[in-house]
Amino acid sequence: MAVTTAPDRAATPVRAPAHRVRRRPTAWIFAGPAAALFALFFAYPLGASLLQSFTAEDAGSTRWVGLDQYRRMIDDPVFLKSLVNTGAILIVQVPVMIGLALVLAVLLNQSWLRFRGTWRALYFLPAVTTLVAYAVVFQVLLKTDGGLVNQMLGGVGIGEIDWLNSPTWARISLILSLTWRWTGYNTVILLAGLQAIGKEQYEAAAIDGAGTLSTYARVILPQLRPIVLFCVITSTIGTLQLFDENYVLTKGGPDDATLTPVLYLYRIGFQQFDFGYAAAIAWVVVLLIAAVSALQYLAFGRERRR
Template sequence: MFFVLPAVILFGLFFTYPLLASLWQSFFTTRGGVSTFVGLDQYARLFSDPLIGKSLTTAGILLVVQVPLMMCLAVGLAYLLNQNWLRFTSGFRVIHFLPAVTTLVAYSVVFRVLLATDGGAVNQVIGLVGIAPIDWLNNETWARVALIASITWRWTGYNMVIILAGLQAIPAELYEAARIDGAGRWAIFTKIVIPQLRPVLLFTGITSTIGALQLFDENFILTGGGPSDATLTPVLYLYKVGFRQFDFGYASAIAWLLVVLTAIISIVQFRLTREKS
């Protein structure tokens, strides 16, 4: 207990106390420097706030489109890098993992420059094949596409490395037995690889889901939540409410809404995976 005590103190000061303080703060509103207890009014306000709906819509799009896309790419790349016939696998792993060690702000700024309407490298490249410049960051649809592309670029390699570790932990005897029984590549992939990877896929799926719900840096730098709040996420909205409008009570309520949603989605993912196993 003596050796654990420093970690417990730090955990209590920087996690438990802020967590409970934010819950307590969500029951108050502050006006003119005076805090007033309002009960559940801040939570009732969530249901009538249209920007909450928009931010959750953006988060839903990320969960439905970006997370499955990224997971499929990560599984495919990991499976490819796990093949014995492939050479220079270490170099490929490093190349694919490099985006994960790039700072969030740095790569978001780079994507903002690349996707600039006038003079951006992406529009210059597509212009070579006769495609008109796309207003990536100022059009609602294309802004979402740009956001999904940037997140997928950064986190695919990270998930790939984790999945690759799971692939390398699968006993070789399973592959040999399947080949003896006449199983093809697709049968081996669906009947052996995916079931054996289920715990790893559960972990990467839950962490990716949490990351999508907590997205802030990319859309804050790329679009600022625009255009017309098309890329507004719950955490970015929380930031605007708390640190621009200084309504910390309502911001705390948004934070706890996010906590509840994250917990529900994670539990559902865990139960679905557990039932299949």
């Protein structure tokens, strides 16, 4: 009886189906416009700004200066002050905003709360308000003479506060406006994370004798850590890129108390027309954002591995 053997499939070359080969040009046709737009409006300006940060203009001519623009920042007291201002705002505003957003998310997730959809929409409403519009509103509210906030403070016997003309109060005004604008946005994100946690986990914690605070501290918050990390990183990036609010409210004053690197970049590039130095500042901001975000991610990662 003849014995038949199966063909050696390993030796047979595997070819892609013909329809897949035919679809490749179609895929490039559809991806081509997006790739062209990316190259034209993102990749090219990015590369051009990087090259420009190594140049300077003298009498209309451009010359290569290497790292001189970056060395210039080290000896620039105004730029260093803008970094200090941003750090002070970041350290205060982001923790306060994330903590408040977390509390609001927990409250909006309670089953006993009536009209929950309405409350959620109201808290998210500031996030869809245009940046310039809400900054102008805060500028009117915080006016020293005739501002609504000072009128209310005067009604309860508290004297007027020079919100926008005092360095300390100008920073506080900026922090208040940022907190009002972005707390609802982070609340909605954290609320989505809370709703993804099953009710059985709350019930299991209650059976084990855990109280409400213990349940949230030991069961709920550890599961929300990735979402909290996302909110912290995005809020940090937004603060390091701060421009609209302080430009409208205080123009970076008084005495550069609310000046940020991006607003300083605007002054250098579009008021003094020193585009090489402005490009260098932009790249330092990019590197600073990447470094701070990486440090925050590593800190949360170490805590998670423990």
